[in-house]
Amino acid sequence: MAGLPLDAVFLSVSMTVLILAGTVKGVIGIGLPLITIPALSFFVGVPQAIAIMSLPILITNGYQAFASRELPDVARRFWPLLLTLIAGVVLGTSLLVTLDEQILYAVLGSAVIAFGLLNLLNPSFHLPARSELWLSPPIGFGAGVLGGLSNFFGPPIVVFLVALRLPREAFVAAVGLAFFVGALPLYGLLIVYGVYGWAEALASLAAVPPVLLGVKLGERLRRRVPQDLFRLLVLGLLIVIGLSLLRRAWF
Structure with a gap:
């Protein structure tokens, strides 16, 4: 696979990271x-x-x-967010392939740190239902730009949905749908821009089994490990990763 390192260090670290990330996904549904x-x-x-x-x-x-089973209600409720999410992805992906790599590291590191801190602080603010209609489009667009730049739409969308105090099942369905809808144009544009080739496609296919293994492990851990403790450890790890990316961007 041209352009991808296949040494033992890369393969072993990648496998560990994929299983760990899948485990986090299995425990808390995102990440x-x-x-x-x-x-x-x-x-x-x-x-x-x-x-x-x-x-x-x-x-x-x-x-x-x-x-x-919450999918139909979630789609009807958040369609303005989903439409502007797609528009933001188009802009963000165009920036992804033209921005200096140091800027990408700075954006990605800042976003990871912000997500970790927001969740550690656990803001208790509540958005009234009447604000949802006019907030959904800018939240969707901002999340799309961030997703196009870094492949995760989480910080704006997760904070928005938490502030709306959605029931658990509706929250999970809304997050999954938003991330899925945003990912489709993102990956299509990566193909158009020449970022996504056969090497990346094969590597992506190879990444599926360890991620799914991690998800299964996460589902088991969710029943045995106190979720609050696990969540704090995960958020602490994310902040460390974000700081490391900022250091790489600056130096």
Whole structure:
């Protein structure tokens, strides 16, 4: 696979990262690209890391959305967010292939740190239902730009949905649907821009089994490990990764 390192260090680290990220996904329902993209980007470029994670992200989020009975209600409720999400992805992906790599590291690191801190602080603010209609489009667009740049749409969307205090099942379905809808144009544009080739496609296919293994492990851990403790450990790890990316961007 031209352009991808296949030495023992890369393969062993990648396998560990994929299983760990899948485990996190199995425990808390999100976090797959937040862990894998920063970690893989230390070995390959950010665009390549995003391409490698395409199939695992599509498969896990598609399952999360389409296996839920909440899907029809969620789609009707959040269609403005989904439409502007797609528009933001188009802009963000165009920036992904033209921006200086140091800027990409800075954006990705800042976003990871912000996501970790917001969840550690656990803001208790509540958005009234009447604000949902006018907030959905800008939230969707901003999440799309971020997703196009870094392959994760989580920070704006997750904070928005938490603030709306959605029931658990509706929250999981909404997150899965948004991430799935945003990922489709992102990966299509990566093919158009020449970032996603046969090498990345094969690597992405190879990444699916360890991620799914991690998801199964996460489902078991969710029943045995206190979720609050596990969540704190995960968020702490994300902040460390974000700081490392900022250091790489600056120096």
